[in-house]
Amino acid sequence: MSIIEKYQLGSDRLDFNFTQMYQGPVPSYGTRNNAFSVDCTLWLTRTGTVRLQTPTGHHEIGPDTWVLLTPGFRRNQVFSPGSQILSLHFSLAYGPTSQLVAPKALHLFPRHQLSELERVSLDLLHCCTLNPSPGFMQVVAFDQLSRQWLSTFCTLMLERKILNPEQVAPDPRIVKALDYLNSIAFQGRLPYERLQAICSLSRIQIDRLFVKTLGLTPKQYFDRIVLGKACSRLTLSRLPCKSIGYELGFATMPHFSVWFKKQTGMSPNEFRAQPFQ
Secondary structure, three states: OOOOOOEEEEOOOEEEEEEEEEEEEOOHHHOEEEEEOOOEEEEEEEEOOEEEEEOOEEEEEOOOEEEEEOOOOEEEEEEOOOOEEEEEEEEEEEOOOOOOOOOOOEEEEEHHHHHHHHHHHHHHHHHHHOOOOOOHHHHHHHHHHHHHHHHHHHHHHHHOOOOOOOOOOOOHHHHHHHHHHHHOOOOOOOOHHHHHHHHOOOHHHHHHHHHHHHOOOHHHHHHHHHHHHHHHHHHHOOOOHHHHHHHHOOOOHHHHHHHHHHHHOOOHHHHHHOOOO
């Protein structure tokens, strides 16, 4: 079951969101092809095994193993019958252009290495399940536990050099470009003319600046923004898929559906049918 939806903690530099948490037997939808991580996906396989097929190869992962999948990761996953997991989905960013975790990466850890993280994760789940309609003090307790979870996770990942929080003063031209791309709706083509006017750079120079700063082209960055908005609305709202597509700037539902499937391997309806992403 989904325990929480869209808990946010942060400031103008730190942006942290819990989207969902779960523990128990792997549901039938846990085994699927073209699984796609919009946010970070972290799970502990307590019992059973999981076979992952990824662009980097095949992985047979046994029990008592933590799995961290970073955003943009596409894979096929097959759990053995009766597998039990603890699963968390979250996003984490630091600064306007920071890539805290490298995208499309897979990290594995023995269970005992993250024992403190498991303890705090279970405390969070227990706090959530105390009352389906949390009161003031439960919300306060959850906020405190979330901060403790974040501190524990970041400490462990920094020790393993998985997080990279080093901040470089961002180029003011790219900050203006990012602000613009975050403010506009989807368009059939990226408005390079506007980006060129904002940055006072040629198209080739803009591409080079984006790749140097973000590791992404402007088109890849903008698609990620739109995809994040689409997945959030599909997961957290009851609006029809057609209405969500129109809201994001797509002219027709088929256009939205084809674009979304190209990004995730699933149609918007198929994505929405998955109880957790």
